[in-house]
Amino acid sequence: MESSDDGASRPGSAGEHTLQQVYGTADRADRFYEDQLRDRLLPRMVEFIGRMEMVFVSTADAHGECDASLRAGPPGFILVLDEYTLAYPEYRGNGVLASLGNISENAHVGMLMVDFVEDMIGLxxxxxxxxxxxxxxxxxxxxxxxxxxxxxxxxRWVVVGVEEAYIHCRKHIPRMERVSQRRAWGTDDPARKGGDYFRVKGSAQRVPREAHPAATAAGRRRFPSTTHLTGGASRTLRRR
Structure with missing residues (x-):
């Protein structure tokens, strides 16, 4: 939450507020903050989380390099421990630990749960x-x-201290249909895990960037980051 000149505070980041002014959406954003954004899980949110079978999790390392991943399980696999705390399990995976590695450097996470079947809404x-x-x-x-x-x-488990909870509108959420199928939970069978679906194995791991004009050093200039933390540190990225 960013403090304003008059001592009041607004949810969101400085970047959000700057672009709201540039694009003339500040009043609309303030209505959304006031009507829909809370610092805890409300009862209807708790019920929604309790029937979710998947969640998209976004993380970033100490330098702001991002990763997005999917976690899934039977309804109730995401636990609401209280209105300010939830947790989700981490199962055996490919051993890379990308999300957990990011969390170990930068504790900030974003979670998105979407109901594609019934209410067409997200949290x-x-x-x-x-x-x-x-x-x-x-x-x-x-x-x-x-x-x-x-x-x-x-x-292991990821325990999340809730700081913001808000709706994701249904306008562009596609409707999907539930189908019954058995999932090979816990399998180590490469074919059942997807195998080499994208035909990656055997290709060059890295290609010199000069071979791709669209991805030259100038084209890939790093954006200035606001998340340069020291290794292993968890530090607030925005004032709240």
Missing amino acids: HVNGTARILDDDEFHREFARARVDHGPGRKAE
């Missing part, structure tokens, strides 16, 4: 995260219960 949750091993998680949150589904066991 954003932004906050700060910490990583707990499964045993640690259950010691700290002894009452937490979750059905991971057959063949799945959480290795």
